[in-house]
Amino acid sequence: MVTGFAVAVALCSLAVAGWAFVQVARNRPPSGALLIGLAVVEALLVVQTVIAVVLLLGGDRPASMATFIGYLIGVLVVLPVGTLWALAERSRSSTAVLGVACVTVPVLVLRMHEVWGGASA
Secondary structure, eight states: HHHHHHHHHHHHHHHHHHHHHHHTTTTTTOOOEEEHHHHHHHHHHHHHHHHHHHHHHTTTSSOOHHHHHHHHHHHHHHHHHHHHHHHHOHHHHHHHHHHHHHHHHHHHHHHHHHHHHHHHO
């Protein structure tokens, strides 16, 4: 895993989460700009996945392949699922769902980094 890129993804996700929680405090439903922010974070996650696949094909291996793949899939799924949920409801609480989904991303990225570095599941 590329540590600098993982940190950048986590920080971008936290920035979008902060934005979502400000919107919650303002009693706003999810806006188009917030959804664009989510799309940017998801694009960064796709790039991170490509980097991980290239490293795997190059011979690098995480300590636990199954755990790493599980986190890799989970981090790609959490934002689209949160977005679908938020778009189905379109209320203040759905904006909070997006914020929570964005806070989940850095946790999953951190765990992927730890598993890659040799931490046990």
